[in-house]
Amino acid sequence: MWAASDDALLAGFAAGDPDAATAFVRRFQARVFGLAMRILRDPAAAEDVAQEAFVRAWRHGGTYDARRGTVPTWLLTITRNVAIDVLRMHRPDPVDPIDLIDRPWTGRSPDDDAVSADEGAAVRRALRNLPVEQGRAVLRATFYGATAAEVAVAEGIPLGTAKTRIRTGLIKLRASLAELRETGP
Amino acid sequence: MTARLTCEQVREIDAELALGTAPGDLRETALRHLEGCPSCRRAVEDLADTADALLHAMPPVDPPAGFESRVFARIAADVDTYRARPSRRRGWAVGLAAAVALVLAAGAGALGHAAVTHAPSSTSQTAALVALERAPNPGARVGAAYLAGRLLVVSVDNIGYDGPCTVRVNLANGSVSVFPGPVLRHGSGSAGITLPVPGHSVRTVTILDRRGYAMGRAVFVTD
Numbered sequence: 001m002w003a004a005s006d007d008a009l010l011a012g013f014a015a016g017d018p019d020a021a022t023a024f025v026r027r028f029q030a031r032v033f034g035l036a037m038r039i040l041r042d043p044a045a046a047e048d049v050a051q052e053a054f055v056r057a058w059r060h061g062g063t064y065d066a067r068r069g070t071v072p073t074w075l076l077t078i079t080r081n082v083a084i085d086v087l088r089m090h091r092p093d094p095v096d097p098i099d100l101i102d103r104p105w106t107g108r109s110p111d112d113d114a115v116s117a118d119e120g121a122a123v124r125r126a127l128r129n130l131p132v133e134q135g136r137a138v139l140r141a142t143f144y145g146a147t148a149a150e151v152a153v154a155e156g157i158p159l160g161t162a163k164t165r166i167r168t169g170l171i172k173l174r175a176s177l178a179e180l181r182e183t184g185p
Numbered sequence: 186m187t188a189r190l191t192c193e194q195v196r197e198i199d200a201e202l203a204l205g206t207a208p209g210d211l212r213e214t215a216l217r218h219l220e221g222c223p224s225c226r227r228a229v230e231d232l233a234d235t236a237d238a239l240l241h242a243m244p245p246v247d248p249p250a251g252f253e254s255r256v257f258a259r260i261a262a263d264v265d266t267y268r269a270r271p272s273r274r275r276g277w278a279v280g281l282a283a284a285v286a287l288v289l290a291a292g293a294g295a296l297g298h299a300a301v302t303h304a305p306s307s308t309s310q311t312a313a314l315v316a317l318e319r320a321p322n323p324g325a326r327v328g329a330a331y332l333a334g335r336l337l338v339v340s341v342d343n344i345g346y347d348g349p350c351t352v353r354v355n356l357a358n359g360s361v362s363v364f365p366g367p368v369l370r371h372g373s374g375s376a377g378i379t380l381p382v383p384g385h386s387v388r389t390v391t392i393l394d395r396r397g398y399a400m401g402r403a404v405f406v407t408d
């Protein structure tokens with residue numbers, strides 16, 4: 001079961017197989033909870049979001065379509081969307097987005113493999129290499145679901161400036177990641 | 186309805202499209218462009234991959250002890266809730282009737298005068314919403330669309346997608362209107378829309394996901 005592919009585990013989870021379900025939750029719980037913690041900062045709220053993300057994965061896993069992305073991306077997107085819903089309801093002014101990458105994390109999952117850890121670190125490094133105002137804009141959009149208009153209000157800048165920062169930031173990030181993938185982390 | 190966008194105009198908002206944060210009306214027009222422009226679509230998908238990489242970049246954190254059993258307890262509670270729902274075969278019809286009732290009850294407040302003056306009549310039509318190729322469950326009946334006068338009610342049930350969707354309405358004269366759709370939760374949701382034209386000129390109603398993929402379509406019988 002531990003060697004099963006992500007797709008196979010998700011299929012088993014959605015079909016109600018207890019072993020697959022346990023393995024699926026254990027395989028992804030640290031990533032799901034980690035993302036929720038980063039966005040919400042509060043362990044109780046983050047756990048609520050993480051639980052809800054797995055419930056939705058169970059509910060919709062039977063209709064997961066690999067053409068739309070990998071299982072981890074699908075699950076983390078669900079997590080992010082649930083977190084944004086909770087954020088908007090309970091916390092109209094989220095914390096400074098720079099805290100999403102600069103604040104040290106509080107724990108690691110023991111079976112988190114080295115490759116994905118390096119890729120995550122590489123992406124965070126690429127983010128920090130962006131001009132800080134572009135990084136803030138991209139982080140607000142990605143993790144808080146902020147539109148350009150909302151970024152403009154939060155950062156106290158004109159709408160056009162917000163749009164440019166989001167776009168330039170994401171394009172530079174894409175270029176950095178492409179370079180990293182060619183040369184290695 | 187906004188005019189078509191050029192590639193240059195779409196590229197200006199490619200990042201916002203990839204992040205899913207482009208403003209509603211502009212997004213719908215841009216998505217129409219993407220449907221017919223492979224190079225712009227590739228550019229947006231490329232940036233969407235970058236946005237996805239960001240999601241993966243947050244460090245994992247072990248949840249508190251007992252997390253796993255709490256997830257399973259929550260799923261068990263969810264199973265009980267699902268068992269209490271109307272059967273799937275009738276689900277979409279029940280959902281639509283409820284959605285229409287809610288919209289009409291909201292009446293003048295929610296949708297304006299049109300909803301009240303164009304109540305269900307002999308000229309109203311209903312069409313099944315069928316999941317399309319890109320949906321997780323193609324061919325399945327995933328809801329319904331109801332037309333009465335200038336009122337369009339769309340009810341979606343178990344389309345296998347969560348989040349904001351867009352409703353695209355194709356008219357008999359070939360023109361297209363797009364509207365913000367419901368925010369789907371548990372793959373379901375409904376919305377009422379006041380059309381700028383009489384409902385009998387509607388030919389198809391399509392539900393698009395946040396990236397512009399057509400998920401489901403209802404086809405209305407021609408006059």
